[in-house]
Amino acid sequence: MHPFLQSALGGILIGLASWLLLASLGRVAGISGIVAGALVPSKGDSGWRWAFLIGLVLGGAATAHWLQPPLAAMRPSVLLTVAGLLVGFGTVLGSGCTSGHGVCGLGRRSVRSLVATLVFMGSGAITVFMANLYRA
Numbered sequence: 001m002h003p004f005l006q007s008a009l010g011g012i013l014i015g016l017a018s019w020l021l022l023a024s025l026g027r028v029a030g031i032s033g034i035v036a037g038a039l040v041p042s043k044g045d046s047g048w049r050w051a052f053l054i055g056l057v058l059g060g061a062a063t064a065h066w067l068q069p070p071l072a073a074m075r076p077s078v079l080l081t082v083a084g085l086l087v088g089f090g091t092v093l094g095s096g097c098t099s100g101h102g103v104c105g106l107g108r109r110s111v112r113s114l115v116a117t118l119v120f121m122g123s124g125a126i127t128v129f130m131a132n133l134y135r136a
Helices: 003-025 031-039 047-067 077-093 098-107 111-135
Strands: none
Touching (some): 003 047, 003 098, 031 047, 031 098, 098 111
């Protein structure tokens, strides 16, 4: 399957999943919020969160097995840990993550999500530019 077709189908599935969650439960498919709610559940609210997360992991694993995407280069554990912590702090400060703001928030025409998306996409672009500058 052509990589562009894979990306298009993946985007369609992400959009469909986020719409189904919003239409069926009235919930936004922001992964950081779903994980936080699963780890510190409120009364009767964790079942759908765990089902969503398990489906997310199993669906990704099954698709990776089926399509056999190229392997990413390994990075040092310390670097990955620091990056993960920065993303975690960013999702708390930004009141959401890329899926919550970029997929669901923009679809709901949220100005706050537009600003958040512009900031994290701009930060990502600057990071890639700087990484490539130092690599050359």
